[in-house]
Amino acid sequence: MSEQTQAVGKNETMSAEMIRKLRSAPILSSLKDDELRCLEGVEEVHLPKGATLVRQSEMVHNFWILVEGEVEIFWVYPDGRETSVACMSKGSAFGELPLLANIPSVVNARTGSDSTLLQLSEEGFWKLMTTCPGVRKAILSNMADRVQKMQSVTVQQEKMASLGTLAAGLMHELNNPGAAARRAASQLRQNLLRLHQISLKFKQCDLTSEQKKCMFDLQDHALADQRPHTMNSLEQSDAEERLAEWLESANVENAWKLAPTLVSVGMDEHELMCARDEFQGDMFSDALSWLDALVSSMQLVGTIEESIGRVTDLVHAVKSYAYEGKGKKQSLDVNESIRATLVILAHKMREKEIVVEKTFAQDLPALESEAFGLNQIWTNLLDNAIDAVSAKGKIRVRTWAETAQLNNGNSRKEICVMVADDGGGIPLDVQPQIFDPFYTTKPVGVGTGIGLGIVQRIVDQYGGSIHFSSVPGNTEFVVRIPAARQ
Structure with a gap:
């Protein structure tokens, strides 16, 4: 980094031009000439565009007043991305916060154009703060204002970082119920087509009153509001195996596929005995396939309702998170x-x-x-x-x-x-x-x-x-x- 400096020594009288440049900073504009002479030892520094003044996470060793040009303040993320925080314009004073707090800089600073700055070393800054009450008051007032602004920006950056961290998880959360609802809708369409095909078969066979009564009784049982008692995994597995074997003995197609659905609504071989007695041959398989499609369709509707409810809960949670306390x-x-x-x-x-x-x-x-x-x-x-x-x-x-x-x-x-x-x-x-x-x-x-x-x-x-x-x-x-x- 090339630079040219012009220092005002301890034994030199500060020129009127230097006093004018110091007074260009709003925080020093109201001070008298005698008070500004406390800044003896300040250097005039000329820097080209892109010169680095402060690096993130490093200690700061100078206090600056920007006379000409501009200084960019930005963050650098671990992946190398940069985010602009502020742009210092002519008259801005900066560097006092990390010096007074003795903390590393939380930002980077570089010149956005060819710039002229008045630079005071760390040693000179602390001497100034202990011997010049007028300048000290102006610098502390500026620091308090900057801390307040920085905290406001930090709060917003923190909230955006939090939301950014949560965004990927939210997409995953929304994708799961969305995918489940889509699968359920696809299966529901297949069930409705199966119900239609079986209904056409029944129409052609002209069902007897006993057959119709049996089907209506089974339908009422399957759609009853009162659910069967919840079985543990072993009990359910045994019930499904027992029913599947019974269905196979009656030459029912897809017996092992039908059994879990029928067991889930509390049906066993005793409940299905009327269907076996009233429907002969392939008609028995069709009757149970129709019942399976009906039960499965109702369960799929429940899955879709649950999935949409999950999405609604997520949307409510995000709205509550994003909009509370405005x-x-x-x-x-x-x-x-x-x-x-x-x-x-x-x-x-x-x-x-x-x-x-x-x-x-x-x-x-x-x-x-x-x-x-x-x-x-x-x-x-x-x-x-x-x-x-x-x-x-x-x-x-x-x-x-x-x-x-x-x-x-x-x-x-x-x-x-x-x-x-x-x-x-x-x-x-x-x-x-x-x-x-x-x-x-x-x-x-x-x-x-x-x-x-x-x-x-x-x-x-x-x-x-x-x-x-x-x-x-x-x-x-x-x-x-x-x-x-x-």
């Missing part, structure tokens, strides 16, 4: 909010065969609030729990209400939510930092890496609190939110 006061059902998040994360739990124990309080009060982002709390806590447990692990979710006593002597109703897992736990050396802004053990852009910092911020917006305890085999996060906040 900046206006509303009444939220916390139990329903958690259920929606569990539906969206179900694919990840199935992949690891995770057992989820849910204990939802039936008397949980509604949450009255203007804040938003409630679902992001559950998404991050549950997503972290899923990552923490091993295959066939266990996650526990519990809700309850408590009456909390306040310092002023009043009391308030609080909604409490616990998310616990039996994973390896959070290491002791990491525990003090897990809620720190921008602290993460995951690469930027992967999953919900900055989740716990976001969780605490959203909980604070609701006027609540979040605490955790963690030992190997049991990690518990407990969120407490006032049901109604003044």
Whole structure:
């Protein structure tokens, strides 16, 4: 990177031109000339387009004021993709946040065009902050504004990252019931054609009143609202084998295919005896095939209804997740909010065969609030729990209400939510930092890496609190939110 610098030394008098350039920064525009002279030691740096100032995850060693040109702020994902975060224009000051917080940069910065910057070293920056109260106040005010904007952007990026992570699972969730409904509809069409063909045969044979009565009785039995008692796998297998053998002895076609369907509605050889007595030869096979098609069709209709219901539940969960809390006061059902998040994360739990124990309080009060982002709390806590447990692990979710006593002597109703897992736990050396802004053990852009910092911020917006305890085999996060906040 080529650059040209012009420094203002400690013993040199700052020129009027340099003071003019410093005052071009909005954060310094109201300061007097004497206050601006605290910035002695600043360098004027000329950089070409594409020059790198800051790299993601590296420590920052300078503070800059952009005099001419522009500086692009962006993220780089692990796969090399870049996402623009902001574009610094003339007069922008930056670099103070990582210097003051002593944290690595969470973004990259490069010149978007040939640019001129005023650059102050880390040592000079700290001297400035300790000796120049006017400049210090201006820089801290600018930093506070930038932190607020960065957190807002981070919340949005976090939500988009969460939705992106869940998108593939949602497509899988929607595809399963869709495919099941399509298969069922195809089989239902075949059954209807089979019923039509058999009905034509019966019409040509001119059934007797006894035969019609037998068929109507079997139909009533098959379509009865009262279902037969549920058999275990062994009982059902024995019943199917016994009926198939009986059907084979009567020379019924496809006996082993018909038996499971007939057994599923509680039919055995005694129930079918009237059909065997009234229908001779191939007519007996046709009668049972007609009955099988009727029963199978009703079961397929149930499959289609269940599949469409599953899709409806998913759509409801996504709408609840995406649209809850849009900046206006509303009444939220916390139990329903958690259920929606569990539906969206179900694919990840199935992949690891995770057992989820849910204990939802039936008397949980509604949450009255203007804040938003409630679902992001559950998404991050549950997503972290899923990552923490091993295959066939266990996650526990519990809700309850408590009456909390306040310092002023009043009391308030609080909604409490616990998310616990039996994973390896959070290491002791990491525990003090897990809620720190921008602290993460995951690469930027992967999953919900900055989740716990976001969780605490959203909980604070609701006027609540979040605490955790963690030992190997049991990690518990407990969120407490006032049901109604003044």
